[in-house]
Amino acid sequence: METDTVVVGNGPSAMILSYILHGWIPFYSSDPPHPDPLLDTKLKSASNLLDLDVDELTAHFAASRLSYSTQALPINVLLDTLVRPSLDTEESGNISNVQWRHMPEKAISHLVFGNSPNPGGQWTEEPSGASWDIQTLSYAAMLSLPGYSFADHHKKGTGQDLAPFTRPARREIAEYFRVYPTAVHIDHVFRCGEELNGISRTANGFYIKSHDLHCKRLVLASGIFSEILAPLPILQPILQTQPTPTVPLLVVGSGFTAADAIISASPDQKIIHVFKWAPEDRPSPLRACHQQAYPEYAGVYRQMKKAALAVDGVPSRRSKPRRGLSNAFLESRQWDEVYEGLSNVEITAVEIEDGLAQVTFRRTDGTTFSRAVKGLVYAAGRRGSLGYLDTKLRTEILKHNNLDSDAVTMQSLRAQAIDDLEVAPGVHIIGSLTGDSLVRFAYGGCVYAAGHLIEGREKQRVTRSACSSAASIQAHSLSLPVMNGIDGHHIYPSDIPEVTREDTVSKVSTVSSSQGWWHTLAHMWKDFLR
Incomplete structure (x- = not known):
């Protein structure tokens, strides 16, 4: 069994990422303009939020008249203020500067695995020593996911509009998260109540021993609250x-x-x-x-x-x-x-x-x-675990941090997250593993990871298309099998990741000219083999 991407964890961040990987792409909407005029100006020329220059967009945040968090990662703060630009200052929590456009051609095959029996991760667990009806710390708008907000869920169930600044009961949020994947039609990729283990790196991606599953990319969304001390x-x-x-x-x-x-x-x-x-x-x-x-x-x-x-x-x-x-x-x-x-x-x-x-x-x-x-x-706290990774991959991700244990806390991967959410080649972290535990700050990491995954897949498509076209032309010119290389080895387009469409067009044009086509063809194959 094989899929492009495996997401480990079925909590809110995994659901946001899955929504995007189904082809729902976030774009900046300036109707109405964002309350930060400088940010509004910057984003009007770069509306696709999967391709952001975070440093440039957030450089002025510290001096802004608006109150931006200095504790969360810049990418998380940026997406939070775009998804809910006025939540902290106005009663209208449904205003957003993010427009979700369905672009099926951007979708990536993926599977989402989680230990909890229902989508929602830790939120599905009955609170230890507390009531299911205790109110959440976050307002409903801060716990809402794209495409089907808690306000939508509330109105569907009660027929009433949600009051501003509502703090829902934990029971209500658990039910909202449970039905969310079905409501936005992404439930077919969720594998709840399944525990992954024995995840290792391979030459072409990753292998999940417990499910005999291969994938090219891995996203860790298992959180830092999975185990109660x-x-x-x-x-x-x-x-x-x-x-x-x-x-x-x-x-x-x-x-x-x-x-x-x-x-x-x-x-x-x-x-x-x-x-x-x-x-x-x-x-x-x-x-x-x-x-x-x-x-x-x-x-x-x-x-x-x-x-x-x-x-x-x-x-x-x-x-x-x-x-x-x-x-x-x-x-x-x-x-x-x-x-x-x-x-x-x-x-x-x-x-x-x-x-x-x-x-x-x-x-x-x-x-x-x-x-x-x-x-x-x-109630002395919780921690997460990377025990589902084999020792070699876990060491690669954690580097020098806590190598004697598979436990992870708020700080275990924070320094790496500040540098890059791709903590190892092909491995991204999202959600509380980044060190930001609030659901409102999950959007940033998910958008960042999705951007990398989609961009990487599209580059691979261009590469394969380019190599296939070039190989066909060359085979026709030489009357040789398409997969035969100049050194006698078999060559596959997927083995040549760095060739771009422009490079191929240039080389093919050269081949079709009358200037030493055999010499040029030989050099082209050498370029492919590098």
Whole structure:
């Protein structure tokens, strides 16, 4: 079995890339013009977004009056602002400067493989310790894919227009991603619930041992969130206990997953929250959550900060809460009664007796104390894996980074992504493997990879066409079989990748002239063999 390209992973980035590889090509649309007039001017002369000079187009971003991200890759920032130019400043999230044109002749044969049973990757997994109905961090427009937006999906299901700045439930997004490939007619290339392994490089591309499949190019879209970090061995016994509202649930973690578990818990559920507190060196990502946009996450962070400052003996500067800090979430439970935050403590012992876990903690000053808990949410993070690649190919991609393990994190391939998303010949990375984990920033890498794949395929077509034409003319002139070379070896057009159409026309014209056609023909074959 053979296909041109294999995409590993079936999450949002894989779906965006597949949409483009089906021949849906993005072009810049200046109706209306982009809010950045300089960018608008630059793109009017280069509307095909598969062929971009990213450095030239983004050179002015740092000095622009618009707020461009300085954390994401330039290509990802560029496509994000084109797909959703006014999302952060206007209520209309459906305005776009990208027009998707169907050009079937550009399509590339490909297959998309993913471990998850449905399209959507990690989004299809039931949240650990959290509710399916918890709201997403991103607005619906930031999670929308080309050709069939979440707003389209919402209207199809409810008959109602989507309200501006909607944060959908995770359940809703999982369902949207599940039906997306069918909605845009790309579902026939998706192979969900299938695990690839033993991918190796060959002379002509790659071989996937698990599926006896050959491909010419490989796109890694498996992400950095595919594997949940397991609880430390000392904590494993707590998993045997069942949570009850009257006995605290132990939540371990400083980020969004831990916060999701706290937010999803019933208002009367007692919680002991163990977290790292290092606001200067490694602050919790919850700190960036605005009070109005993300009141529940800001509320959890406020409780964490309050607990950490109490341990450090820092008195409150205000006897009354500041106006505007309270919200419906904070007022939904009696925090002093149900929440206990423990910052920078170490768990030193766990004993199970009669379905109750007695946990011993050690403070930074060496003192210890104990708490009884039932149930555990361990939210210390996730990581990805390149274990589906054989050792040689994995080493080629990772280079000097983490060669003793197949695990990948946000930083594993970031430096290479900054340099080029083609991290090895014929191998591209997209999605969170690039170091940008938000769906809104997936477009850039997908457009970049698709541009390379389509351009490479078209060059190959020109090469084969040119070589075939030249070989036919030469064979006719010499009365020799087309595939016979001047040195007696067989020659195939695919073995001559660098010949262009212009080169061939020039050489064929020379052959047809009366000036030493045999000498010219011999030199032409030598050029082909180089």
